Every structure is written in structure tokens, then in C-alpha cells.
Amino acid sequence: MKNIFIILSKELKTYFASPMAYIVAAAYLAITGFFFVASVSDAFSEASIRGYLAGATFFMIFMSPAITMRLIAEEQKLGTLELLLTSPIKEAEVVIGKFLAAFITVIIMIILSMYFVIILYIFGDPDTGPLFNGLLGLLLYASSTLAIGLFASALSPNQIVGLVVGSGILTALTIVDFVASRIQGIGSDILSFMQLGASFSVFDLGALGVAESGHFADFARGIFSVTDVVFYISITIIFLLLTVIILESRRWR
């Protein structure tokens, strides 16, 4: 536990000592702000954060890998990974510490964006249950995307590779319903189940809600489903485990 905390606090310091975190946070607030405003500015629009959630889930496809890309790739490039892994610390502690640092950074961004919620309560009468359910979904979704981003960062010493691979995986897991709807049978079911993000129908700006399919759809509609929670937690754990395995793979290569 102590080791995780030491890695975590070092990574958090690095995030907030560089301009990167601030630039990403600014972009996050701008994009989600745009989606939020677009979704509530019609004459009879719904007082919900569905527009915000659509913007956030869409932007995290790029933002999460951008946040995590340096975490392991840079250590490989600088050679500090060798030092870290010859210190009395386990690979899993390194991975969890780094993941938590990225997760906390994203949580801070989400907290910064909460003035949207305050605005909703001032000018409207939103349903509190679905609202918090949606935010819970966003946190779970964020943790999955960060775990995937961290995994991509471990693949090579090149940060750009981490960014591209991470965004690629996330994009694929977002548009997978597009493929699933065009095939039949169990393959279609499996693909549908794998859908991580909101469908790209978020681009249908007239609706500006979150997609009708995928694990995130229920959260956005205000439905709490244990399956969806387990799905996101499983994805997070699986990709963190894969990251640990990559770090350990030097032992048998």
C-alpha cells in the first residue's frame, strides 16, 4: 500500500507540475461545455447531463490515452523503469499507483465540470437519481479507458504509439455496435456486449443524447444495472493485469 501511495503521489506531482494536465483539463471543460450547452439550449430541453455525458465519453477516447501515454512509455525511454523494477517494489504496485494517479487527475477534471450540475439545479429541476447514476457511469467508464490507455503506454517506449494504440482500442470498442448490427448470431451478441463507450450516434446533434446501445446507455438513461458496473470494473482490472503482465514479460523474453 505504501509503495502504491509513493508512486501515486510522484505521478500526481508530475502531472500538475507540467502544463499537460492543465491543457487537457481546459480542453475537457471546453468540449463537455459545448455538448452540455447544445443539449440544454433548446426551448423545451430536458434538464439532464446527458449532453455532458455524451461529450465526456466521446472526448475520453482521446483524452484518457493522452493522460496515460507517458506513464510507462517515458519510464522505458528514460531507463527509469529498470531502476523502478530493481527496487523492492512489485510490478502491480507500480501499475496501480500510476493508474490511480491518472484516475485522480480525471476525477479532478470531472469535479471541475460540476458547475454544469449547479447550473441545472439553479435554472431547472433535474432528476437527482439519474444524474448521479450518470456520473457514476462516467467514473466507471473513465477508469476503463484509463486502464486501456495505461496498457497501451506499456507496449513501447514511444508515447505516440501509446496514444494511437490506446485511442484505437477505445474507438474500436465504441463503434463496435456498428459492426454488431450488421451481423447475426452469437458473434453479434458478443460484439454488442463488448461495447465500451457511447455509440457514435452522439454525432446526431439533434438528439444530443447518449447512444441507445452499450453499457453506457443505461447509465445515461438513469438505469442502474449491476451488469454494467461489473463490466466496467472487469475491463479496468483486465487491462491493469495485462499491463502488469507486459512489465513482467521481460522475465521470460
Add this chain to the structure above:
Amino acid sequence: MIRVEHMYKNYGPYPAVIDVSFEVLKGEIVGFLGPNGAGKTTTMRSITGYLPPTSGNITVSGFDTVKYSLEARKHIGYLPETVPLYLDMTVTDYLTFMGRIRGMSRKWVEERIPKVIDHVKLGDYRNTLVGKLSKGYRQRTGIAQAILHEPDVLVMDEPTIGIDPIQVVETRELISQLGESHTLLISSHILPEVSTICPRVLVISDGRIVADDKPSNLSQRLSGNERIELGVSGIDPKTLISAIRKIENIIDVRSDTRAEKLDQASKENYHPIIVDTKSNNNSSEKISKLVVDNGWGLRNITPLPMTLEEIFLQLTQTK
């Protein structure tokens, strides 16, 4: 302190280290010498627990580096070849982090860091970003992290590579000092460095240990040869060389082609010759007798010690 027993390491089908065994006792300073790609770094990575050996056992301070890896790592200070530094941290922050992940308490680290910084003479740079330090000072920061947790064993991979000559001298002095209180294993492909710092040298070539001795013993033990530098006037070199060849136990006779010797010889009008002979059979006497008996002029006759470079080449090429 370090015990390596029949270590093998393969990268896929390629053997990098083959049946390496050696032991480094407490307080010893051992040089680990070999050309690039001989297996030095691989062996060191196995000792530090970064890469487990394919087979064989390694223990550090009594802890097996595979079975009790975390425990073994606590006893090692390691400076890899590319000095691993976080460029966006200050020297003090970097050392604090390194101390903490090695399990030191915050208080202990805070007391220890000023001592280490003084030790490696980084005092003026304690709050400088590591990325702004010159290579020599980065090296010192690397050494500082290696000794921070007071390890029993220090493993340094090519500690003087890529820094300027003045800093090389300073770094060597620092390493010699460290040798007074630590068990040291230093790799290098620079021979004079090893012979000045280390009383014992392991030579590795193509993944095998080919020699393990004092630098001074290596030359005798290895070849059993002596080399004599000779200057003779009043005779053409061909006749001279063939005459010396007839003496028994002579291995090789040739003209000395080193530029500074040729220069001096042509000024003073004699022929510089190099003679390789077997040790302990008075070759110098026989050669000088030959020269004097023939009435040639003997300008100089000097025994040359074999340099570590030559021994090294001999060791790594013949086996």
C-alpha cells in the same frame, strides 16, 4: 556478498551468458571487463533482479535474486548503463522518491539525502532540475541514488561512459572512495579504468568468464610471454631480425612500427625492434650477447610489460 552459480541466460534461442560462476566477497572491488555485447549488462541485470537467469542461482547478501527478489533488491544499489533519471524532478525530489520506493521512511530519507549529496559533491545543485545538469553531474546523481539506502552491494554498469575526461577522473576517485565502505562490482570495457580501481578483474567474452585474477597477475599467468624493446645500429633490419629469430625460445621478432619510436630511431639512426619471447630464459642476455658479439651497436634493450589491452585481446580472441 554476490554469488553467481552456473548462470545461463538465453534471449530466445541466443545464449547471452553461458555457465558463469563467480563470487564477490564482502568489501571487494571487482572489475567486470569485456567487449560490448559480451554479456556484462545481462549478468548485472540478473544480479539486480531485473532479468532472472534462464538457469543457475544468484544470491546477494544471502538472498536468492529470484525466490527472494524483493529482499535481495533491498541490499543492492544499482547504476544502470544509461543513468536512469526523471528529468523533470529536482535532485532532492528525485533522491527522496528513490529512497521512499526502497522502503525508507520520510524522516530517514530527509536526514540521509544531505549526506549523500555532500558525498558525491552535488551541493550546489540540490534544487536544480535533473534535466538541466551536465552529464557528469547526472552521473553523480545516479551514483547518489545507488548509495542512498546504504546498500551492502553496489553494481555499476559502465559508470564512466560518455563523460568528459576531467569528470571521468573525479568519478573514478568517487568510486574508489565508495569501495572503502561497499562491495563493488563495476563493469567496463575501458581497461586502464579497471586496472586503476579494481584489485580483481573478471574478464568475460562471448558470455563466458575467461579470466579471474589481479590485473598484475593476468599478464604473467596468461601468456607466459615477455616482450622486449630493442634498438640496434650498424646493421640492416632484415639481417638483424633473422639473426635474433635463431635464438631459442623466441616467439616473434618484428620492426617496431609505433610512430614515436620510429621518429626517435630515424633521428638517432638505429632500428627499433620488438621481440616476443618466453619468460624466464634470459632472452635479454642472449640477445645482447648476439648484438655485441657481432659488433653491432646496442642502443637500448628494455623489457616491456604487456598492457591490459593486449592481454584482453589475447584472452577474448584465442578462446
